[in-house]
Amino acid sequence: MCTLVRSLFSVSICLLGLAVGFGDAARILASVATPSYSHQVAFRTIWKELAKRGHEVVLLTTDPMEEDIQNLRQIDLGSSYDVMNEYNFSTTVSNNATNDFWSFVKKSVVTIGEAQRHQLLLPEVQALIRNSSEHFDLIMLEVVFPIHLGFVERFKVPVIGLTSLDAHGNWHMFMGNHDHPILHPQLGLSLSYPLTFMDKIVSVLFNGLINIYGLFVVNPMMDEIIQQVFGKDSKPITELMKEVDMLFINVNPVLHPIRAVTPNTIMFGGGTHVDTVPKPLPEGIRKFLDDATQGAIYFSLGSNVKSNLIRDELRQVFIETFKELPFKILWKFENEELPNKPDNVMIQKWVPQADVLRHPNIKVFITQCGLQSMEEAIMNHIPLIGLPFFADQPANAIMMHNKGFGVHLDHTKLTKEKFKETIMEVINNPKYKQRSVEIADLLTDVEMTGLEKVVWWTEYVIRNKGAKLLRNPIRDLPFYQYYLLDVIGFVGVLSFIVIFGTVKISLLIYRLVRQMIVKKPKKN
Template sequence: MKWVLLLSLIYYLSDVEGLKVLVCYPLPMKSISILGQAAVRHLIEAGHDVTYITVYPLNIKAKNLRQIDISSNTALLANDETMTMGYFLHNKLERNHPYQLQKIALEAARMTLNHENVKKLLEDPNERFDVIIADLIESEVYAGFSVLYNCPMVWLYSMGAHWQVLRLIDVASNPAYDPDYLSPNMPPFTFAQRVEELWSRIYWQYLKTFYTQPEERKIYEAVFGPLVAKRGRTLPDYEDVIFNASLILANEHDATLNRASTPQNFKYIGGCHIEEPVKPLPKDLQDLIDNSKNGVIYFSMGSVLQSKSLPKELVTELLQMFGEFKQTVIWKFEDNSLVNVPKNVRIVNWAPQQSILAHPNVRMFISHGGQLSSLETIHFGKPIIGVPVFFDQYTNIYKAVQNGYALKVPFSQNLPKDLKPAINLMLTDDRYANKAKELSALYHDRLTAPGAVFLHWVEYVVRTRGAHHLRSPARHVPLYQRLYLDLIALILTIVSVLIYILSKICKKKHVKRNDQKKRN
């Protein structure tokens, strides 16, 4: 019996041997990096060795974590006025230009792969990894890591099942019912919206094919070509590489409507960034929320869109409006210089958002509608008033409104006037809170926590050497075969030949009749 126990122990210890994982999060956007940080946290807690390429290094000391600092990437957006609250306030855009986002992702890739710290890592011939995990936003050039280290590629996507990512492992979903992540349209579409969605796909693919992807190919060949050659191998074609991912892990959940159908190697891990149990609130905030008899309204526009960049007049009007409510208002505002703050308003430079939303006294969340914030509202069952500004925020808020737990307020100079009736409605109408709780119950009704799901699939891909059995056969079928263009061509050819033969026969009969008439 002792020998059986000993052998069993040896087996289980060998089965959980730590993996060497490379995680790459190159975009200088704090909100997106939160998902990368969550991936790193789950991996190191599971005992895996993690090398983390990041713009925002973690304040964590762990033997199995090595961080590659690329914080200089922040220069990419540091002086970009098109990413400020003021720009969006004066330029009402419900859909970002796709080339702008493709260009940002392209330049981030160029800066990352040419960064001295990353080059030092790549040029070390002794480095090896079991799996690559990279952020997937508008650029697939990081698939080159999987070529260099000859290991599976896993994409970690900060949104849901959108056609731009599905095309990498399957076929793109139908634009007649599936909008892209930049679209304000929600199905069912009108005729005009269907045309708009179709055109947006054609235009995105045109930009990608003729402008962005050729530049990505150059970066891929310039960076990884010499490195692969030094290891005695030939660099595969770029298109073969970007369509060779083992898995896409998406930051979405099943408790929402109108999700596109997905292939087997597309998995939802929405909410894996939420720590359970949540961290305790600081004592001052804990006491404040505990003693708020009429409840709490929490207001935050996220990490990229900072409230301090709002016009002063608008800030003053918002404070006056919030001061008219009985509820306590916690406003994440990144400046301590505010004056004439009402007694019921608490200004915080930094807010422990998850801990705030977890408190039962919080009545609602006024938010920009980022994907992480949207997931947290579902996780904690809080209704939301959405003030979308850019990127996927319109899609998230429209979806939340359609699901029945949100109200949308336009981001404009009239924000205080538009926000007040929305707050009053949500305070007096229990439908929104009840729907949020209903969806939260759906969200939590799953076999295991999202963090465990994330770990399972990463380890599964390595165990199965790429999980080839999960891959869709659609990737191996050419477009002309998927659309039956060859069959259509064959039918048209047969019909054309028949028409030609019939026309010849008819022509001969016509000539024969004319000859008979002449003879008569």
């Protein structure tokens, strides 16, 4: 009898929980506009968990998930990859022999801007915008290049911004977070902390230049697209950015510099996107790795840098180096054939990376240093060799090198001898693997997971219809007040008046006293 009562009680509690969950369920518009697989995969566990908790999620994505997920509707933006190809984006970043950051910025602004214009004009997206009966309770969108913020004015609901890496300094400023060009150099700068005096000058100048470029080039371009799609009366992008209630950034203090942030900025980094349930490898890859009795190397330059598009001399360095190694090499390569491919190399157009890194024979991961790739390697205790190409990759590579769980190389100066020496050093020296174990332990030693934090704060915004309570009043201060220029100016002027007055009075007194002494009659 007692057992029956306990069972009924448990069922009642479960039903009550379900009822509460569905009663609080929200309709969420989610958008990840950057045409890059790594940007998409960073948030997949979030969409799945929100849908699992009963929220209805409408997801705009360039890489739809293959599985059918209850409560999740995906709108395919994959055709925007065609726009990226029209502008030869992958060729530009893959064949960049100088790591020219400004070339990457200019190409990215035009290419991603046009890709997002294409996305917003797709029929299925236009149906969301034009249907007057369409409604949502919350908008969650990637804000790396935030043209999709036009949805905020259309639906007039709370909005959460997302980034798959650290946010640009402007976003930190908008959220009221501390941003300093010396402590927090802009993304894209390859500077190692502590900065030298020349590094500080470079960082300050670069910060000013990138902000000027954003103000006079990037923002007007985004405003033009938003007005075309959402109407001529749409607010400018700088006003729409102020509507963001919270910012979720894929940052973890174990891997990133410490930054003072307000409660409306949530750091969820540390392998949040990594699926904890292993999946079986494709048979060919599994057998290749199983047969690697001396160990295997996994080599991938990510989803944006293409191994088939890199310059011939660099690819030849890879081939000649791999030929001399005693290990098997699994190489993510985008063509069917690789001329002069060594016998110990397997090429694959697509690789289930997280599951490959779980294989016990993997000794090292040679990577472009995308943040998601690095997290997947760390969580599986795999040391790294970094070959960064663009964006945040150089900074990630320096961080990895400084923290000791890998070595970074400059692909523009790479030689076969240096490459081979580095591979053998990282594989044979146990300190790199041991350090990756220590970093993984730190990432997982937390009060709650990144996914739990994101979901809790998402539902907080839903429950409270926003998070204006957490808004830092610093956001409303003009530039001159934030930097105390008005106070400094007032004190400066006042000090000048006091000092000037004191000097003038002192001179006057001196002259009077001198005159009195000079005019004093002499005694006979």
